[in-house]
Amino acid sequence: xxxxxxxxxxxxxxxxxxxxxxxAQRMARILPARLADKSDQGRRFDVEVxxxxxxxxxxxxxxLMRRIxxxxxxxxxxxxxxxxxLPLHSQGHKLVVDLSHEHxxxxxxxxxxxxLRLQTRARRVVEEAVLSLARPRASEVEGPxxxxxxxxxxVSRFAPIHxxxxxxxxxxxxxxxxxxxxxxxxxxxxxxxxxxPWRLVPGLSKALAAALATGAVATVNSTIWSLxxxxxxxxxxxxxxxxxxxMIGWLIVDANLWHRTAEQSxxxxxxxxxxxxxxxxxxxxxxxxxxxxxxxxxxVWALFILNGQVFASTTRTPLDAxxxxxxxxxxxxxxxxxxxxxxxxxxxxxxxxxxxxxxEQERRLMLQDDDGD
Numbered sequence: 001x002x003x004x005x006x007x008x009x010x011x012x013x014x015x016x017x018x019x020x021x022x023x024a025q026r027m028a029r030i031l032p033a034r035l036a037d038k039s040d041q042g043r044r045f046d047v048e049v050x051x052x053x054x055x056x057x058x059x060x061x062x063x064l065m066r067r068i069x070x071x072x073x074x075x076x077x078x079x080x081x082x083x084x085x086l087p088l089h090s091q092g093h094k095l096v097v098d099l100s101h102e103h104x105x106x107x108x109x110x111x112x113x114x115x116l117r118l119q120t121r122a123r124r125v126v127e128e129a130v131l132s133l134a135r136p137r138a139s140e141v142e143g144p145x146x147x148x149x150x151x152x153x154x155v156s157r158f159a160p161i162h163x164x165x166x167x168x169x170x171x172x173x174x175x176x177x178x179x180x181x182x183x184x185x186x187x188x189x190x191x192x193x194x195x196x197p198w199r200l201v202p203g204l205s206k207a208l209a210a211a212l213a214t215g216a217v218a219t220v221n222s223t224i225w226s227l228x229x230x231x232x233x234x235x236x237x238x239x240x241x242x243x244x245x246x247m248i249g250w251l252i253v254d255a256n257l258w259h260r261t262a263e264q265s266x267x268x269x270x271x272x273x274x275x276x277x278x279x280x281x282x283x284x285x286x287x288x289x290x291x292x293x294x295x296x297x298x299x300v301w302a303l304f305i306l307n308g309q310v311f312a313s314t315t316r317t318p319l320d321a322x323x324x325x326x327x328x329x330x331x332x333x334x335x336x337x338x339x340x341x342x343x344x345x346x347x348x349x350x351x352x353x354x355x356x357x358x359x360e361q362e363r364r365l366m367l368q369d370d371d372g373d
Contacts, residue, residue: 007043007044008043008044008045008046009035009043009044009045009046009078009079009134010045010046010048010076010077010078010079011031011035011045011046011047011048011077011078011079011080011081011130012047012048012049012050012072012075012077012079012080012081013027013028013047013048013049013050013081013082013083013126014050014052014054014068014071014072014080014081014082014083015049015050015051015052015082015083015084016051016052016053016054016055016083016084016085016086017051017052017053018085019085019110019194019196020083020084020085020110021049021051023083023110023118023119023122024049024051024083025049026119027119027122027123027126028047028048028049030123031045031047031123031126031127031130032044032045032046032047034123034127035047035127035130035131035134038127038131039131039134043134045130048077052071054067054068054071054082054084055084055086059086059088059089061088061090061095061098061107061170061172062167062169062170062171064082064088064107065098065100065105065107065170065171065172066171068080068082068105068107069100069103069105069171072103072104072105077104078104078134079104079105079106079130079133079134080104080105080106081105081106081107081108081126081129081130082105082106082107082108083108083110083122083126084107084108084109084110085109085110085111085194086109086111087109087111087112087187087190087191087274088107088109089267089271090164090165090175090177091164091165092179092266092267092270093164093177093178093179093183094109094111094112094177094178094179094183094184094187095107095109095112095164095175095176095177096108096109096112096113096125096161096176096177096178097109097125097129097175097176098166098172098174098175099129099132099133099172099173099174099175100171100172100173100174101132101133101135101173101174102173103171104133105133105171105172106126106129106130106133107172108122108125108126108129110122110190110194111187111190111191111193111194112161112177112178112183112186112187112190113125113186113190114186114189114190114193115189115190115192115193116189118190118193132174161176161177161178161183162176162177162178162179163175163176163177164176164177184274187274188274188277188278188281191274191275191278191282192278192281192282192285195278195282197281197282197283197284197285197286197289198285198286198289199286200282200283200285200286200287200289200290201286201289201290201293203351204251204290204339204343204351206342206343207339207340207342207343208290208339208342209342210338210339210341210342210343211290211294211335211336211338211339211342212294212297212335213338214334214335214337214338214339215294215297215298215301215331215332215334215335215338216301218331218334218335219298219301219302219305219306219327219328219331220305220306222314224327224330224331224334225311225314225315225327226314226315227330228323228326228327228329228330228331229315229317229323229326231326231330236326236329236330236333239330239333240291240329240332240333242333243291243332243333243334243336243337243340244284244287244288244291244336246336246337246340247287247290247336247337247339247340247343248280248283248284248287250340250341250343251283251287251340251343251351252279252280252283254343254351255351257279257283257351258276258279259272259275259276259279260272287336290336290339291332291336294331294332294335294336294339295328295329295332296328298327298328298331298332298335299324299325299328302324302327302328302331303324306319306324311323
């Protein structure tokens with residue numbers, strides 16, 4: 001690892017665009033001081049953020065590490081830590097971080113850190129990676145790299161992260177991975193968070209317009225009043241589940257979001273299940289947010305437009321708070337079905353843009369091209 005003549009270690013955070021860049025920029029504000037405090041050699045650190053799509057076109061770990069090494073070699077950086085929001089795989093496991101002490105490189109896959117406290121977890125991993133890479137190499141001290149302090153501080157029984165195998169020809173010399181059911185769940189939640197499912201709401205303008213129009217009409221329809229009044233709570237729940245499931249299924253099928261792989265290996269099928277599970281959860285959360293929004297909008301609309309005497313004369317039930325809530329709940333289910341039909345007017349590209357992060361869109365397009373070949 002190189003060291004600047006002024007005794008300053010220059011650290012570059014090479015981040016994929018979108019969420020990884022935002023995370024890198026936030027941690028860069030406090031990283032120099034925290035690294036200086038934790039360093040036992042009294043050195044100073046200078047942190048730079050570079051936003052580049054270094055994962056474009058590949059998920060192969062050796063290829064990515066070579067790209068990072070080439071990029072770092074063209075600059076006066078001492079350490080390069082690359083961050084991506086793509087799930088990366090190594091021999092059937094999900095990669096957390098790859099390190100090369102010889103070249104001063106690290107590659108961090110953010111989804112394996114889960115969906116909660118991502119900023120804090122990412123910062124801690126980057127700190128430990130930088131401090132590990134900043135220590136003298138095996139050629140400068142006695143003992144191999146494996147005997148030097150590693151990333152143990154973020155490995156615990158609550159975080160199923162453990163060392164992984166590294167090929168003899170690979171650039172990396174230390175690797176951490178996650179595996180097992182807890183690791184699968186952790187990566188799945190991280191992928192869903194990377195997709196930012198709440199962006200699905202403004203991204204489906206035509207579907208929302210259809211849902212709002214359906215809800216507005218249904219709220220003043222006397223037949224809907226009678227149906228809402230006659231439905232019990234279990235039937236309202238069934239209507240909710242059915243309408244939400246219909247919306248999720250329609251979006252996935254109509255926009256071709258379901259991932260199919262031509263490979264027959266267990267690892268390829270496992271990746272396909274992971275990608276499809278993240279799609280269902282991403283779209284599901286987005287649709288549920290839309291559904292709750294429709295309930296609120298329908299309730300406001302009903303409070304404004306409904307006449308208690310007309311409602312009572314039709315349903316033989318006074319229009320009280322319970323009736324407002326029941327009607328708004330049922331109309332939200334009806335409106336969601338209307339929104340599912342309206343989503344057919346959206347282009348596949350707009351739905352994918354709303355459902356996936358930019359990196360995930362590129363990854364799925366690459367996989368489709370590979371399967372097509």
